[in-house]
Amino acid sequence: MRSQAVVSKKNKLDSTANFILKVNKILINTFGKPSRNLNSSPVDVLIATILSQNTNDINSHKAFLRLKRKFPKYEDILNADLRTIENTIKIAGLAKQKSQTIKNTLREIYNKMGSLSFDFLNSLDIDDALNYLSSFKGVGLKTAACVLLFGLHKNICPVDTHIHRILNRVGIVNTKDRNKTFKLINESLHDGIAHEFHTNLIKLGRTICLSQNPVCYECPLKNICKFEKKNFIKKGYKKNQSKKSDFLLLDSV
Numbered sequence: 001m002r003s004q005a006v007v008s009k010k011n012k013l014d015s016t017a018n019f020i021l022k023v024n025k026i027l028i029n030t031f032g033k034p035s036r037n038l039n040s041s042p043v044d045v046l047i048a049t050i051l052s053q054n055t056n057d058i059n060s061h062k063a064f065l066r067l068k069r070k071f072p073k074y075e076d077i078l079n080a081d082l083r084t085i086e087n088t089i090k091i092a093g094l095a096k097q098k099s100q101t102i103k104n105t106l107r108e109i110y111n112k113m114g115s116l117s118f119d120f121l122n123s124l125d126i127d128d129a130l131n132y133l134s135s136f137k138g139v140g141l142k143t144a145a146c147v148l149l150f151g152l153h154k155n156i157c158p159v160d161t162h163i164h165r166i167l168n169r170v171g172i173v174n175t176k177d178r179n180k181t182f183k184l185i186n187e188s189l190h191d192g193i194a195h196e197f198h199t200n201l202i203k204l205g206r207t208i209c210l211s212q213n214p215v216c217y218e219c220p221l222k223n224i225c226k227f228e229k230k231n232f233i234k235k236g237y238k239k240n241q242s243k244k245s246d247f248l249l250l251d252s253v
């Protein structure tokens with residue numbers, strides 16, 4: 001009985017893994033293989049991800065660059081006045097909350113580790129590194145996964161609202177909870193595909209699989225997508241709107 005359950009779980013994982021590969025291939029044929037920045041530091045990615053909450057990539061990138069100019073060494077933020085941080089990043093919105101999160105998180109990390117280096121995370125396995133990062137107040141699972149993918153180049157796919165929505169619509173998962181979606185896809189992810197899969201899903205979510213009125217007639221996944229309410233009404237969609245979404249923050253820090 002028990003071994004039957006194990007076999008059935010393995011079959012499910014294999015089938016999810018194959019579905020992911022199929023979707024990934026179609027997205028690469030559509031959007032290409034995304035280039036990636038292999039020089040960003042994990043702390044840069046952490047700060048950029050905090051700044052990116054509830055705003056667009058362009059504004060959070062401006063805030064990120066301003067913060068770096070104002071505080072060339074992140075250690076300088078540890079004792080900085082919150083108002084100064086707030087004024088520096090205000091273009092990213094929610095400046096009060098974000099300045100507190102940035103300062104508190106850096107302070108917590110510094111107190112615990114004695115420095116702001118995340119290099120030791122390379123020696124941990126992915127689950128331990130995720131648990132460690134998300135133990136800091138203000139660092140959720142998505143942010144922790146972004147640090148591992150973009151800052152430490154691990155094979156892990158963070159799940160934001162776009163990705164959660166698309167994976168459920170397409171039928172790769174069937175969950176209401178982002179963290180559950182994250183767990184399910186990451187246990188089925190083939191080596192080396194997390195960055196391209198994540199990046200191309202974001203592009204799809206920003207340009208075609210929109211939250212309201214997805215543009216299903218333009219979608220490269222329409223023949224395999226299991227969404228029951230596909231939208232084939234051609235109204236009001238401007239193809240060049242995708243240009244706005246070409247800039248992706250976390251490969252630019």
Ligand code: SF4
Nearest residue numbers: 209214216219222225
């Ligand atoms: S077919 Fe429609 S619902 Fe399915 S992934 Fe494409 S845009 Fe989204």
